[in-house]
Amino acid sequence: MSPTNPIENALADLLRRIEPVAHELGDLFAKHGHELALVGGPVRDVLLGRSGADLDFTTDAHPERVLEIVRDWGDAIWTIGIDFGTVGVRKGDWQLEITTYRSESYDPKSRKPEVAYGDTLEADLARRDFAVNAMAVRLPGREFVDPYGGLADLARKVLRTPGTPEQSFDDDPLRMLRAARFASQLGFTVDPDAVRAMTEMAGRIEIVSAERIQAELDKLICGAHPREGLTILVETGLADHVLPELPKLRLEIDEHHRHKDVYEHTLIVLDQAIAQEVGGPDRVLRWAALLHDIGKPKTRRNEPGNRVSFHHHEVVGAQMTKRRLTALRFPKEVTSDVARLVELHLRFHGYGTGEWTDSAVRRYVRDADHLLDRLHKLTRADCTTRNKRKAAALARTYDQLEERIAKLAEEEELAKIRPELDGNEIQEILGIPPGPMIGRAYKFLLDLRMDEGILGKDVARARLLEWAATQ
Template identity: 60%
Template sequence: MQSVATALTRLGDLAATPTVSRLATAFHESGHELALVGGPVRDAFLDRPINDLDFTTSATPDQILQIVKPISDAHWDIGRAFGTIGARIAGEKVEITTYRSDSYDGQTRKPEVVFGHRLEDDLLRRDFTVNALALRLPGLTLVDPANGIDDLLAGVLRTPISPEISFGDDPLRMMRAARFTAQLGFTLDVDTAEAMEAMADRIRNISAERIGDELSKLLCADDPHVGIELLVDSGLCDRVMPEIPALRLEVDEHHHHKDVYQHTLTVLDQAIGYEKSRGSFDGPDLIVRLAALLHDIGKPGTRRLEPGGVVSFYHHDLVGAKLAKKRLRALRFDNDTISAVARLTELHLRFFGYTEGAWTDSAVRRYVRDAGDQLERLHILTRADVTTRNRRKADRLGFAYDDLEQRIKELAEQEEMAAVRPDLDGEQIMAVLGVGPGREVGEAYRYLLEQRLDDGPLGEEEATRRLTSWWAERGR
């Protein structure tokens, strides 16, 4: 946390940049108020990087367009109905929004947009006091009508007005509360936490797209663990992703197993650690984090209490993959993300057979083939899934996966395994067999692929010999 003087100096430096100074001058000369608002002001106090530049103004959307057109490289009005105009000024993207005082009616999923007249009123309609901060431009006057600076100093999330009214106006703010605890490391004040629990069912008024987007932002935060716990403890998760609280399985006095819910949170933490340490991605990887969160959601539906105090979860990987696909579709995630997360969930147990006996080269090739372009993420998820406190067991699994990765690397170098395909393509298969396009060509292709996986590169001559023999054995 920066001192007020240091933060104001940082904001002053920001105001002197070409983008902000041009905007401030243009709005001042037009006779309209302009203020830098929300996240940039908050992050200046928290000594966090300032990325998005958001402004609020007394000008209407039409007036904003008139002001920014002469000074912008480009502009767009996709958010015009909500009072927001976007522009690129001096190479930076900015958003400028007319003062607002709108709210939700508690029934529909869209707000009634009402433009306001005062900066202070606009700030008080925002989600949390730490985001209800503004810097008037060009005069560099800090505006803090809800005592957000005090809450920043205390590390507390609190709504500027009654949480019941704030969450009633926009129920998605309850999910934002979970996201900001994860991003900023803050805690909720008591009244806000109690209102979230009491009003959790209101989240059903929010569209699936907005919920999915907010969940993605939460998972890409610095510490999503605490945010997920808040969603579960408040009851929100029961409404948006019930598979997660369902992991809190009842403990039977005669049957004992790992706490699946806490295990999942640990896997999420460890996956983030591997994601960062391996350096495989530029920034947070949503697919890795979704897969870590969802990889065991098939366990509640597959749990069986076996004789002798044993608990089994047979096929929870396959069941979980189907559940993950269904939930992510319901939340309107894109098809590529859905497919990747489901595939990782389906494959997350595959490695554990590696420690039970030596895999052949063929088995290693199949592991790579089945993972496809998700291999690196599968490496991360599989390693993260080891949460045993038994150090000897953890080391054994870690060494085994080191060995598997080394074998994959060696085979890839020998065979260019990343592009495993049969030694003959479709055209060659048809020429050898004397057939045209059809089902038989697909069957022949799969046969040659299995041969390739079992024995490595065959060469065109040997592949042709095996294909001819296979075709003859079919009685053709």
């Protein structure tokens, strides 16, 4: 392949950058009588001007044969995906996945794809999710292969299946979520025929495991355009099956009548949270922004004067968040952090218009703990009023709160606040063994510290004895 046009230039540059991998691996497979091609995401991304350290290859060699070929060549080898025809290899800084030509489909009663090996590159590309991922470069000959018009789809920024979308989504229903995920990551639109098939087949997604669904949703929410991906999920009905709390927000008018519905408000909050990120996507902040109001449908009440209230929706929402993220098999720490932010997202508004006592500031910081910076961002993002004067007043009030936090942090090391007496000292002063009473005493002293600041151990001891006498 001689670099005579922009496409060939881009691919030639990619192959130069991944030497010696491309040249050595292509020659190695050819020497052993097998085909090899760079395929999928790496080809797509280089044509989009993107790059990464992960490379995908496909071959006619079966996995056991692949292991024989790369055993002495790779720096490290792993076989975690070998049941699905994939062998992992590390070569220098490159992470490679070499997968046997294949086709896969789901049995209607099974959550696991059935894998069958194929014989040709073209047939393997036919089973790929979208045409933009069905392009390849044969190695070592460097022949560009694009049998399903992926290059044209890249130019149009559209996601279209190589074959009929019905067959593609029936073979692997997760591809419906991938359409939404790629829309988020790449900013592409989904072909109308694919959207129609997704809408008709949305229920088929329930055959896919929670872990695979979680991985796609997480990539979607961390994409460059999550609003586009979420809109696809809601409009096709896929969200009803994988994130049902989201479409339910469309019917809930918020109590200030500032927006068409809480669903649109939620997307704006997500946008405004993302705008505050530094150093890349913050999955905890983004999930908290997306789920912060999911408790509203369950807490909606009609009030006098044609008003609507959602009392304690943050508490209910935190419980719902835990259930949903747990069902999706999110890590415990992510689930806990997102739920805590949902629970705390209204705390700022509970302190009026800025009359924050030192005690209130201490409690705010203590309750937020390591999530304080994210809580700042979520609280600011949750201001979506179109009233510029009101928005400016809220921003000023929060500015004042952050100034108070910074001032007290200097004076008292807020993040490290503890009672002035530890558990051992409490036991010694009260003359009691470990048990529930020690925990209650500890909480009393912590509240005392929060409310009144540093009193000194002598005063803390006297107050503890006064408290104990009433128990």
